[in-house]
Amino acid sequence: NAGVMQNPRHLVRRRGQEARLRCSPMKGHSHVYWYRQLPEEGLKFMVYLQKENIIDESGMPKERFSAEFPKEGPSILRIQQVVRGDSAAYFCASSTQRGTGELFFGEGSRLTVL
């Protein structure tokens, strides 16, 4: 499967726990984007990363959220001390370095905070 791979697809956490969401971009893509989708709402940009660099994190909450895209391995979105309001679908997308504007999305990770 050459698509954007996200895991886990579903994650349940209790308040105060940590959530780690992983994203492997499409083969040949070096740019990763994370979006959050709340129920009945659109996609909200969170962060844009290249390998070992955070390019734009203007959509990330100031606290508890962090993202990385190491030289080796998947991109990880980390949410510390989760709260119920963090319950959402988190989508990862990737693009090529010289993209046409098309973002290829993964199938998302659905976080439920109890």
Add this chain to the structure above:
Amino acid sequence: QQQVKQSPQSLIVQKGGISIINCAYENTAFDYFPWYQQFPGKGPALLIAIRPDVSEKKEGRFTISFNKSAKQFSLHIMDSQPGDSATYFCAALIGKGTRLSVIASKSTFGDGTTLTVKP
């Protein structure tokens, strides 16, 4: 301030009818307008996209109409089918003249339209 406004929020169409979803944008620097289709439990997938140098783009049953002066664009689904039932998102981003991969992070999505096509 929402940069891309999408309407309607939900739409019900009979099989064979025309589905029309509208989007309006604020930033005149936007120059690439994709539409994404999302089925329940799946990620969004690019459906069709247009640049502002043309007023219309058609791919099969899907057509984008673009009105640059009004800063509006719309998706038309002709001969709508039950299999078209999904959520549709419009988006706008700045791509011309810059490294698109950088600017893509600034893409703005509408809030989505849930389309139901009744058999």
